[in-house]
Amino acid sequence: MFDASSHPDSLPNHPGVGYKPQHFAALTADPGPVRWLEIHAENYMGDGGRPLAQLRHLSERFAISVHGVGLSIGGEGPLDADHLARLKHLVGWLNPASFSEHLAWSTHDAHFLNDLLPLPYTAGTVDRVARHIEQVQETLGRQMLLENPSSYLAFAESEMSETDFLREIVARTGCGLLLDVNNVFVSATNLRTSPRDYIDSFPLDAVGEIHLGGHDEDRDEHGELLLIDSHGKAVVDPVWALLDYTLARSGPKPILIEWDNDVPDWPILAAEADRAHAALSLIPA
Amino acid sequence: MSVAPSDFTAGLLDPDRPAPNGLTDAQGRPAGKRFDVYRNNVNASLIEALEQGFPVIYKLVGRDFFRAMAAVYLRAHPPTSPLMMHYGAEMAGFLETFPPAAALPYLPDIARLECAIRRAYHAADATPIAGTALAEVAPDALPQVRFRFAPAVQIIASAYPIHGIWRANSDAGGPAPVAEAQAVLVARPDMDPTVSLIPGNALPVMTALLGGTALGAAFDQGGAGFDPSALLTLLLTHGAITALT
Numbered sequence: 125m126f127d128a129s130s131h132p133d134s135l136p137n138h139p140g141v142g143y144k145p146q147h148f149a150a151l152t153a154d155p156g157p158v159r160w161l162e163i164h165a166e167n168y169m170g171d172g173g174r175p176l177a178q179l180r181h182l183s184e185r186f187a188i189s190v191h192g193v194g195l196s197i198g199g200e201g202p203l204d205a206d207h208l209a210r211l212k213h214l215v216g217w218l219n220p221a222s223f224s225e226h227l228a229w230s231t232h233d234a235h236f237l238n239d240l241l242p243l244p245y246t247a248g249t250v251d252r253v254a255r256h257i258e259q260v261q262e263t264l265g266r267q268m269l270l271e272n273p274s275s276y277l278a279f280a281e282s283e284m285s286e287t288d289f290l291r292e293i294v295a296r297t298g299c300g301l302l303l304d305v306n307n308v309f310v311s312a313t314n315l316r317t318s319p320r321d322y323i324d325s326f327p328l329d330a331v332g333e334i335h336l337g338g339h340d341e342d343r344d345e346h347g348e349l350l351l352i353d354s355h356g357k358a359v360v361d362p363v364w365a366l367l368d369y370t371l372a373r374s375g376p377k378p379i380l381i382e383w384d385n386d387v388p389d390w391p392i393l394a395a396e397a398d399r400a401h402a403a404l405s406l407i408p409a
Numbered sequence: 410m411s412v413a414p415s416d417f418t419a420g421l422l423d424p425d426r427p428a429p430n431g432l433t434d435a436q437g438r439p440a441g442k443r444f445d446v447y448r449n450n451v452n453a454s455l456i457e458a459l460e461q462g463f464p465v466i467y468k469l470v471g472r473d474f475f476r477a478m479a480a481v482y483l484r485a486h487p488p489t490s491p492l493m494m495h496y497g498a499e500m501a502g503f504l505e506t507f508p509p510a511a512a513l514p515y516l517p518d519i520a521r522l523e524c525a526i527r528r529a530y531h532a533a534d535a536t537p538i539a540g541t542a543l544a545e546v547a548p549d550a551l552p553q554v555r556f557r558f559a560p561a562v563q564i565i566a567s568a569y570p571i572h573g574i575w576r577a578n579s580d581a582g583g584p585a586p587v588a589e590a591q592a593v594l595v596a597r598p599d600m601d602p603t604v605s606l607i608p609g610n611a612l613p614v615m616t617a618l619l620g621g622t623a624l625g626a627a628f629d630q631g632g633a634g635f636d637p638s639a640l641l642t643l644l645l646t647h648g649a650i651t652a653l654t
Contacts, residue, residue, distance in 0.1 A: 279432060
């Protein structure tokens with residue numbers, strides 16, 4: 125069980141954005157309300173060059189959140205020791221305000237599939253995920269945040285709800301949670317549950333960061349609405365409303381805008397951050 | 410019933426396999442198209458990673474050929490590491506035995522060059538020696554001097570005009586290539602990798618220097634008309650040398 129009080133740094137309760145190198149000049153000239161940046165850990169695991177030079181520069185001005193997409197925390201096999209060592213190196217020299225990863229798997233039999241793949245919610249998965257999170261927290265010497273996934277389907281074998289699963293993981297490991305409000309909306313639509321019920325049953329005290337992003341709309345073979353977490357467009361109004369609902373219960377939190385595909389010019393992303401800033405300004409500190 | 414990750418993985422990489430049993434929609438019906446979301450994410454993201462990693466090959470073969478080729482490649486060589494910056498390292502060998510690419514025999518060497526450029530982009534930073542450092546060595550000591558090279562420095566030699574093909578199909582721009590064997594030096598003076606033509610008679614010298622041979626013995630490898638000062642200027646202006654030993 126990790127004692128979170130041993131690492132007091134945390135992200136500010138202000139808007140952040142997922143950092144894209146094409147925004148470097150505009151972002152540093154006028155960050156607007158953005159006080160922190162999130163980077164994907166795997167893009168900064170080279171030996172040198174521009175990515176690391178930019179990151180060193182940005183970390184002097186902004187709080188940094190390191191967000192892993194390749195650790196495969198939910199994987200069946202052991203964590204990739206080489207990858208964990210690379211992560212320890214990055215987190216060691218950068219000393220970011222936060223490290224987070226996903227409730228998902230992406231590696232099987234040494235094959236990395238470059239996507240966040242879903243897990244059944246069973247007692248066995250709880251054991252495995254908790255063991256891996258404890259290993260990460262011990263290796264990095266800090267608490268990590270675990271992010272709720274976007275779900276497109278359900279596992280017949282699941283024995284518990286996602287929120288009960290996450291609550292159990294927090295109780296066992298002392299990790300924090302990254303609440304992706306767009307993922308809540310996507311999963312609830314796809315699995316025909318209530319996004320507000322999900323927020324009501326979510327352990328909001330454990331939330332160290334909130335994510336917002338855009339999604340695409342499709343239909344399955346039965347004509348049912350199928351939302352896809354694409355990070356390729358603006359956040360939709362129902363997700364902003366769900367953010368307001370969440371903040372009213374959680375109090376202010378660091379809020380990240382994720383926009384990874386069809387990345388817009390900086391003013392459009394900054395306008396999303398302005399909207400997050402406006403949502404935060406309605407919440408008593 | 411439980412879904413084995415191996416079945417899930419096999420389903421992702423093989424578009425002809427049905428979704429694994431035990432995955433459902435909200436009403437308990439088989440997941441069907443919902444499983445395809447993951448399948449599409451895996452395929453599209455890996456193809457996109459290859460498009461970003463091999464922009465000159467993409468330009469040479471066009472979008473449709475590239476995507477069809479990439480879809481075959483990613484099944485033969487799924488990533489073995491979460492570092493997508495290195496994905497595609499087996500592309501040259503793959504293209505050598507990919508029948509549809511047989512009419513473009515220079516493609517494997519272009520793949521080697523594009524992989525070298527990516528390695529250079531992410532290579533460790535290094536401080537090059539000053540342009541005057543060689544002049545400060547006593548003339549009679551010069552033949553015994555060895556160069557230490559920056560981590561970004563690589564040589565790609567080809568039976569095809571890879572420098573001309575690369576230039577004409579990259580942002581660098583250049584005239585249409587003419588048929589000849591070419592070798593290039595990949596380096597990174599600051600943040601952006603550079604690709605420079607190595608004169609044919611200097612290739613054995615450059616190969617020897619990179620292998621740790623001293624200047625005198627390396628220069629003896631030069632062919633007729635080898636110009637030592639031209640090679641040294643090339644290395645110094647691209648920040649390739651980090652120490653004299």
